[in-house]
Amino acid sequence: MLQTFLQIALDTPLNRLFDYLPPDDIESKQLTPGVRLLVPFGRQEMTGILISLSNHSEVAKDKLRPAKQLLDQSPLLDDTLLNLAEWISNYYHYPLGQTLACFLPGLFY
Numbered sequence: 001m002l003q004t005f006l007q008i009a010l011d012t013p014l015n016r017l018f019d020y021l022p023p024d025d026i027e028s029k030q031l032t033p034g035v036r037l038l039v040p041f042g043r044q045e046m047t048g049i050l051i052s053l054s055n056h057s058e059v060a061k062d063k064l065r066p067a068k069q070l071l072d073q074s075p076l077l078d079d080t081l082l083n084l085a086e087w088i089s090n091y092y093h094y095p096l097g098q099t100l101a102c103f104l105p106g107l108f109y
Helices: 079-092 095-104
Strands: 005-010 019-020 035-041 044-054
Touching: 005 035, 005 095, 019 035, 044 095, 079 095
Parallel strands: none
Antiparallel strands: 005 019, 005 044, 035 044
């Protein structure tokens, strides 16, 4: 069975996605791009947006941490909005996580 890794955008000035393991209590069919997840980030917890699922991570599996909680039952952002955010991020050389933070009201992200 292949290991699934979550690629999550966080509202940080770093222009990259962060890899996490799925939460233990979540079925893989609930993990669709555009849902929010609560994840550990350093000594704090942050809300991130799931961008994609992958079978590969550049980080060793024993160094990855699992996401804490799935916050949405269905995606807040559909494929059209995710593609638009990615285009804006690339065009303006702005981190995807911070771009997505502009798409959602402050209480959601």
